Amino acid sequence: MSAYLVSILTEGSIFGIMALGLNVIWGWAGDFDLAYYGYVAIGAYMTLVLTIGPPVPPAEFILGLQLPYPVAVAGAVATSMAVGLVVGLIALRHLRGIYFSIVTLGAVYVMYVMAGQYVRLFDGYNGLSGLFDPMGDWFGFDYQTYQYFFLGLSLVCFVLVFLFMARISSSRFGMALRTLREDERAAAAFGRDIYRLKLKGYVLGAGIGGFAGALFAAYLSAFNPSAWSPVEVIVLYSAVLVGGRGNIRGVALGVLIMGVLVQESTRFLPQIPNHPQVVLALRGAIIGLVLVLFLRFRPQGLLPERRYIDREPAVEPAPQAT
Amino acid sequence: MNIPAVATALEVRGLSKHFGGVYAVENCSFQAPLGQVTGLIGPNGAGKSTAIDLISGFKLPDAGTILFKGRELEGLPPHRISRLGLVRTFQAPREWPALTVIENVVMARWDARRESFFQGVFGLGRGQRAAAAEERTRAREIISELGLDAVRNERAGSLSGGQKRLVEFARIRMAQPELVILDEPMGGVNPVMGERMAMAIEGFIATGTSVIVVEHNLPFIERVTQHVIVMAQGTVIAEGPFESLRSSQAVVDAYLGEVVSDGKA
Amino acid sequence: MTERPDLAPTVLVVENLTAGYGGPPVINGVSMVARLGAITAIVGPNGAGKSTLLKAIAGLIRPSAGKVTVLGRDVTGRAAEKMVGMGMAYVPQVANVFPDLTVRENLDMGGYSRKGGVPERIEQLFLLFPDLAEKAGRRASTLSGGQRTMLALARGLMVDPAVLILDEPSAGLAPKFQALIWERIEAIRATDVAVLVIEQNTRETLRHAQWAYVLVLGQNRLEGPGRDLLDDEEVINLYVGRLS
Numbered sequence: 001m002s003a004y005l006v007s008i009l010t011e012g013s014i015f016g017i018m019a020l021g022l023n024v025i026w027g028w029a030g031d032f033d034l035a036y037y038g039y040v041a042i043g044a045y046m047t048l049v050l051t052i053g054p055p056v057p058p059a060e061f062i063l064g065l066q067l068p069y070p071v072a073v074a075g076a077v078a079t080s081m082a083v084g085l086v087v088g089l090i091a092l093r094h095l096r097g098i099y100f101s102i103v104t105l106g107a108v109y110v111m112y113v114m115a116g117q118y119v120r121l122f123d124g125y126n127g128l129s130g131l132f133d134p135m136g137d138w139f140g141f142d143y144q145t146y147q148y149f150f151l152g153l154s155l156v157c158f159v160l161v162f163l164f165m166a167r168i169s170s171s172r173f174g175m176a177l178r179t180l181r182e183d184e185r186a187a188a189a190f191g192r193d194i195y196r197l198k199l200k201g202y203v204l205g206a207g208i209g210g211f212a213g214a215l216f217a218a219y220l221s222a223f224n225p226s227a228w229s230p231v232e233v234i235v236l237y238s239a240v241l242v243g244g245r246g247n248i249r250g251v252a253l254g255v256l257i258m259g260v261l262v263q264e265s266t267r268f269l270p271q272i273p274n275h276p277q278v279v280l281a282l283r284g285a286i287i288g289l290v291l292v293l294f295l296r297f298r299p300q301g302l303l304p305e306r307r308y309i310d311r312e313p314a315v316e317p318a319p320q321a322t
Numbered sequence: 323m324n325i326p327a328v329a330t331a332l333e334v335r336g337l338s339k340h341f342g343g344v345y346a347v348e349n350c351s352f353q354a355p356l357g358q359v360t361g362l363i364g365p366n367g368a369g370k371s372t373a374i375d376l377i378s379g380f381k382l383p384d385a386g387t388i389l390f391k392g393r394e395l396e397g398l399p400p401h402r403i404s405r406l407g408l409v410r411t412f413q414a415p416r417e418w419p420a421l422t423v424i425e426n427v428v429m430a431r432w433d434a435r436r437e438s439f440f441q442g443v444f445g446l447g448r449g450q451r452a453a454a455a456e457e458r459t460r461a462r463e464i465i466s467e468l469g470l471d472a473v474r475n476e477r478a479g480s481l482s483g484g485q486k487r488l489v490e491f492a493r494i495r496m497a498q499p500e501l502v503i504l505d506e507p508m509g510g511v512n513p514v515m516g517e518r519m520a521m522a523i524e525g526f527i528a529t530g531t532s533v534i535v536v537e538h539n540l541p542f543i544e545r546v547t548q549h550v551i552v553m554a555q556g557t558v559i560a561e562g563p564f565e566s567l568r569s570s571q572a573v574v575d576a577y578l579g580e581v582v583s584d585g586k587a
Numbered sequence: 588m589t590e591r592p593d594l595a596p597t598v599l600v601v602e603n604l605t606a607g608y609g610g611p612p613v614i615n616g617v618s619m620v621a622r623l624g625a626i627t628a629i630v631g632p633n634g635a636g637k638s639t640l641l642k643a644i645a646g647l648i649r650p651s652a653g654k655v656t657v658l659g660r661d662v663t664g665r666a667a668e669k670m671v672g673m674g675m676a677y678v679p680q681v682a683n684v685f686p687d688l689t690v691r692e693n694l695d696m697g698g699y700s701r702k703g704g705v706p707e708r709i710e711q712l713f714l715l716f717p718d719l720a721e722k723a724g725r726r727a728s729t730l731s732g733g734q735r736t737m738l739a740l741a742r743g744l745m746v747d748p749a750v751l752i753l754d755e756p757s758a759g760l761a762p763k764f765q766a767l768i769w770e771r772i773e774a775i776r777a778t779d780v781a782v783l784v785i786e787q788n789t790r791e792t793l794r795h796a797q798w799a800y801v802l803v804l805g806q807n808r809l810e811g812p813g814r815d816l817l818d819d820e821e822v823i824n825l826y827v828g829r830l831s
Contacts, residue, residue, distance in 0.1 A: 164443070172433065172454075173442030175421070179429055182418035188400040189378065189410055190497060191432030200439050246420075309475045310424045312462065344759065366633055366787055367759065483610070509634075512611065538633040540827065568827050577632070577826045579788030582762040582769070 006147050008263060013154035014215045016255045017161050019239050020248060021208030024165070026237075027245035027305075028174060029201040030181030031096070035087055035104035037233045038111040039080040039206040043213025044223040045115065046076035048128040061123045069134035073214040080210025081203050083111070088202035092195060096184075116225040127224020134218050154215055161208060165248045168204075170308065177201045178246070231284065235262055238291050244301030253302060261287060329356040330389075331501045331532035332377070332408075337386030338556075339372055346372040348556040350386070354501070354549075359523060359533040361543040361564065364553035365577050370536045371413065373553070374503050378410040379403040391500060405432060407500035413509055415486035419479025423470055423489055426478050427461040430493035464495045468522060484515040491522045495529065502526060504535040508542050520546050540564075552576065594797075595623040598781035599644070599675070599750045604653035606643035612651060613639040614805040620798075621750055621781040626772065628796035628813060629785045632826050636805040637785040638680075641754050644783075645677035646670045658749050671700050674749035680758055683739035686728035690719055693727055693738055697745030705745075712741045715774055733764030737771055750781040758787060769795055789826070793817045801825065 018040055025033045050072035054064035067075070091103040115122050122128055135153075136146045168174045176197055179187040184194055217223050235258050243254020262283065294301070330353045337350040347369040354360040362370050375381040377388050379400040388395040395403055418426050435441060436450055446454060465474055468488050473481060478489050487507055494502050507519060516539075523546050526533050537543050543550060544564045552560040552567060554576035560567055567573045599621040607613045614636040621627040629637045643650045646667040655663045662673045670677070684693050694712065698705040713720035716737050722730060727738060736756055743751055756772070757765040769791065776782050786792040793799055796813030803825055809816065816822050 167445065168442045171442035171445070172429075172437045173439050175425065175429055176437050178421065179418050182420055183416045185380070185400075185412065186416035186418065188380075189404055189412075189416075190430050190493065191401050191404040193399075193401045204439070305420060307422050307475065307477060308425065310422070310458070310462070312458070510610075540632075574823055574827055577789075578823065579786075579790040579792075580762070581790050581794060582766045582788070 003147065006151050008259070010147075010151045010154045010219055012255060012259050013151075013158040014212055014219060015236065015239065015259060016158045016252055017212040017215065018209060018236055019243070019251045019255050020161050020165050021205045021212060022236065022240050023245065023248065023251045024168075024177075024201055024205035024208065026240060027247070027251070028169075028177045028181065029198055029205075030178075031092070031198070031202075032101045033104050033202070033205070034101050035084075035091075035108040035111070036205065036209055037228065037236065038108040039084055039209035040213040040216065041111065041115065041223070041228050042080045042083055043076040043210030044217035044220075044227070045122050045128065045213075046079045046210070047072045047214040047217040048131055048223055049122065050075050051134065052128065052130040055123070059123050059126065060120050061128060062121060069131075069218065073211065076214040076217075077207050077210045080213065081207040084203045084206025084209075085199070088199045088206075092198045092202060112225065112228060115228075122224075125225060127222060127226075129222030129224075131218055131221050150218065154219070157211075157215060161211070162248060162252065169248060173200075231287075234291070235259075235287065238287060238294075240301075241299075242290065242294050242301055244303035244305070246305035247301070247303045250301050250303030250305075257302075258287070258290075261290065330354060331356040331358075332534070333387075333389040334373070334377065335387045335389070337373060337376055337388065338384050339369075339376055339381060340384060345556050347376065347383075350553065350557050352551045352558050352561065354532065354534050354551075356532050357527060357530075358548045359527060359535060359546050361547035361550040362534055362536045362553065363538070363540065363543055363550060364559075365579075367555075368553040368576070369556040370553050371505065372556075374410060374505055374536065378408065378503065401432075404499075408503070409494055409497055409499040409501070410503040411490050411494075411505050411507065413506045415483060415490055415510075417478035417481070417486045417489050420477055422475050423478055423481070423492075424458075424461055424465060424474050426489050427465060427492045427496050428457060430496040431457065461492075461496060464492050467525070468492050468495075469518070484511045484518075487511055487515075487519065488522065491519070491526075494526065494531065498529065499531055501532045501534065504533065504537075506536055506538065508537055508539045516542055516545070595625060597621070598623050598658060599783065600654075600656045601640075601644060602654045602656075604640065604643055604650050604655065606639060606648055606650040606653075608639075608648065612805065614643065614802075616653070617802065617805070617807055619800050619807070619810075621783045622797070623749075623781050624776055624779045625797035626776050626782045626784060626795050626813075628792045628799040629783070629802055630789045630792055630799055630816075630822075631802035631808070634804070635802040637802055638754060639805075640802065641677070641752055641783070641785060645675065645752055647677070671746050671748075675752065676743040676746055676748035676750070677752045678739050678743040678754060678756065680755045684727045684730075684735055684742065687726060689724050689726055690730070690738055691723045693742055694745055697742035700746060708745055708747070712744055715744075715778070716741050716771065731764070732760050733767055736760065736764075736768055740768075740771060740775065744775065744780070748780060750783060751775065753782065753784040755786055756784065757791075765791065789822075790817065 022036050025031055025036065049061055049063040050065050050067045051069055052064055053066050055061050087104065087107045091100050095103055116125055133146045141149055176192055179192065180194060180197055188194055220227060239254035239258040240251055242257055244250025332354040335351045337347055338345065339347045350373055364370055372381065376383045379395065379398050383396050390408055391406060393406065436446060436454065465471055468491060470488055470492060473485065478486065481489065508516065523533055535546065547564060550562065550564045550567055551558055552573050559572045559576055560570050597620050601617065601619045603616045603618055605612045605615050617640055629640060631637055642648045644655055646665050649664050654661060657674050660673060662670060685696060688696065691709065694709045695705060698708055718734055719737055719741055727735060730738060757768050760768065765788065772782060773795065784792065793813040793816050799810065799813045799816050800807060801809040801822060808825065809821060
């Protein structure tokens with residue numbers, strides 16, 4: 001397998017996990033959360049500061065504890081969930097729809113600015129680096145083999161998260177989340193604590209985002225604000241939209257399609273001499289066009305949310321006592 | 323006004339709510355008898371919907387007491403009141419559109435343990451799975467009883483207005499609350515469904531749920547209620563069986579309005 | 588429809604109007620007439636379709652059948668903003684003034700489609716509504732409920748309509764203000780505008796109406812001079828459900 005294919009599949013698996021987490025908040029609970037990528041970023045940053053060594057001046061950042069990778073991942077997920085809890089407590093109390101989205105946008109912007117400007121946190125614009133081949137030394141892999149190992153690890157993680165989501169989806173908890181999306185007042189009239197339930201979904205989503213971020217940090221071996229660009233974010237949200245919000249298979253399909261689109265859409269176009277940026281810009285335009293077309297003609301995505309069909313035979317009504 | 327020797331499902335005393343300077347509900351008091359269908363009628367702007375919002379926890383009263391099963395409900399959020407056994411519907415049908423009819427009915431019961439995140443992850447234990455299966459069977463029975471079997475697996479959002487109301491009724495039968503408050507159930511429903519709805523309401527009483535129904539459709543009120551409360555200008559102006567209210571001057575005045583000018587036109 | 592040759596010329600004619608909001612029609616084959624310098628009222632129990640009828644006449648919803656003519660011109664199904672040019676002004680029940688604009692600015696906005704003479708018209712209306720003249724420079728949000736309704740009425744009159752359609756003008760007002768509004772409506776009638784009104788307070792409305800139509804379940808049921816219908820047993824029965 002070529003190195004290119006390995007890296008595509010690895011990145012695809014990680015994006016798949018990100019998309020599944022976003023699906024919990026946007027697909028099932030129905031809230032258009034703009035802070036989501038922030039949780040991915042927090043997961044990545046925290047993984048790095050927990051695994052790499054202490055800062056060597058002029059670099060500045062917190063922690064630097066050189067913990068084993070799995071421990072760092074746990075710490076990263078916990079931190080994402082904690083930050084998600086804070087944002088959720090504020091944003092989910094009374095706000096819905098566009099107002100909720102604006103508040104989450106504010107939250108993610110705060111996160112972005114702090115990460116990029118508050119140098120003492122994560123070394124500002126330089127970001128963090130140095131997470132090389134985590135767990136590779138346990139098995140003594142060489143560089144080549146490690147790529148395959150990490151691909152396998154990412155795929156396994158994706159499958160585990162996917163199965164986890166499948167379970168949640170068909171559970172009563174998952175259905176309760178969806179009743180909130182469908183009609184909140186009716187859900188409250190039938191005993192659901194809207195605020196608490198939404199919070200649970202939100203923190204769950206944030207945690208999954210943090211987990212994806214932990215893997216992302218290992219994949220990139222680094223993280224800084226340039227890995228936090230609008231294009232990445234838009235591709236993520238597009239994947240969920242195009243694939244089908246609320247349907248985990250759809251989300252996976254969406255990641256596949258958007259991933260392919262991003263990488264391959266302009267592959268076969270000739271480079272225009274003296275204007276190398278045109279092809280890059282064209283790629284962005286194509287993604288944008290796909291997004292607009294789907295929003296206009298197929299907002300439910302390629303694979304809309306499935307119904308659970310009850311196949312048991314009909315029941316004869318019991319004789320009525322009037 | 324006391325209803326002799328009948329237990330009450332709900333008692334409201336001195337309920338008040340104002341918005342800006344306007345009193346939507348002012349010193350409203352009434353009792354809904356247990357095991358009966360009580361009507362709540364009155365002209366537009368009488369405060370009926372606000373009163374329901376106050377009772378069910380969707381709005382906070384400025385004053386007054388709401389007594390249900392020996393507890394005071396003022397200040398409790400809607401989900402707590404619902405868990406205590408008081409369920410309400412809304413003026414427009416509020417089914418969960420993307421969920422199927424049977425999912426709508428099954429989700430009518432709130433189950434703290436089975437709905438927890440923990441159970442979501444780890445799945446249900448054997449005892450809970452049995453309870454869940456029994457619940458599904460019960461849901462199917464209710465759906466059959468209300469004549470919704472043909473649309474059991476359809477998304478609730480694709481049904482007609484009358485069918486959506488029946489789904490709401492199925493949910494109520496499933497939840498088996500002690501009291502259900504129906505907010506204009508005949509609104510937007512074809513009059514031919516009236517008898518089906520009336521029978522469904524009788525089904526509630528038969529299964530131990532007391533009913534309060536707000537309606538403008540007075541023949542429907544006459545058909546289903548044993549006791550009627552009339553509201554106007556935010557307060558109760560008359561109570562009694564429907565027949566007696568028709569000849570009440572206060573009720574006629576409320577519906578036809580009072581003369582405010584000095585008559586020179 | 589009975590011929591009443593002794594009464595003023597018709598301004599608005601509605602023939603067999605049917606309309607709804609998608610689904611079964613709310614009003615079915617309703618006919619009525621509004622005359623110059625007369626108050627015409629539409630009354631009926633809740634759910635009769637009174638508000639729907641007004642909206643179908645005023646172009647806010649599209650009728651599925653029937654005809655509406657103003658001063659002889661067919662205006663059926665025309666968009667609401669075109670109706671103003673045809674001589675019809677509609678005053679809705681809520682959101683009928685711009686709260687952040689002053690009284691004068693509101694009236695100015697009301698006269699937007701006029702070809703000229705806006706300041707003169709405003710002065711004319713200030714004579715008709717002296718309470719508004721006092722508050723000409725105040726923001727509409729500072730007005731009382733009754734004054735706001737008067738501003739909405741005045742704004743509707745800015746375009747010199749042949750027919751003024753009022754959707755529950757005294758809704759939510761204290762009896763004192765209701766009386767005031769009816770006084771103003773009488774004054775408007777005296778300027779030879781045809782007034783079509785629906786109201787929650789049936790008795791008060793019937794006292795002022797030269798002619799009233801009783802609508803039940805979306806159809807014409809009774810009609811006659813307002814004062815006659817006031818004492819009509821059948822009307823009372825319709826309201827309190829003795830007949831269906």
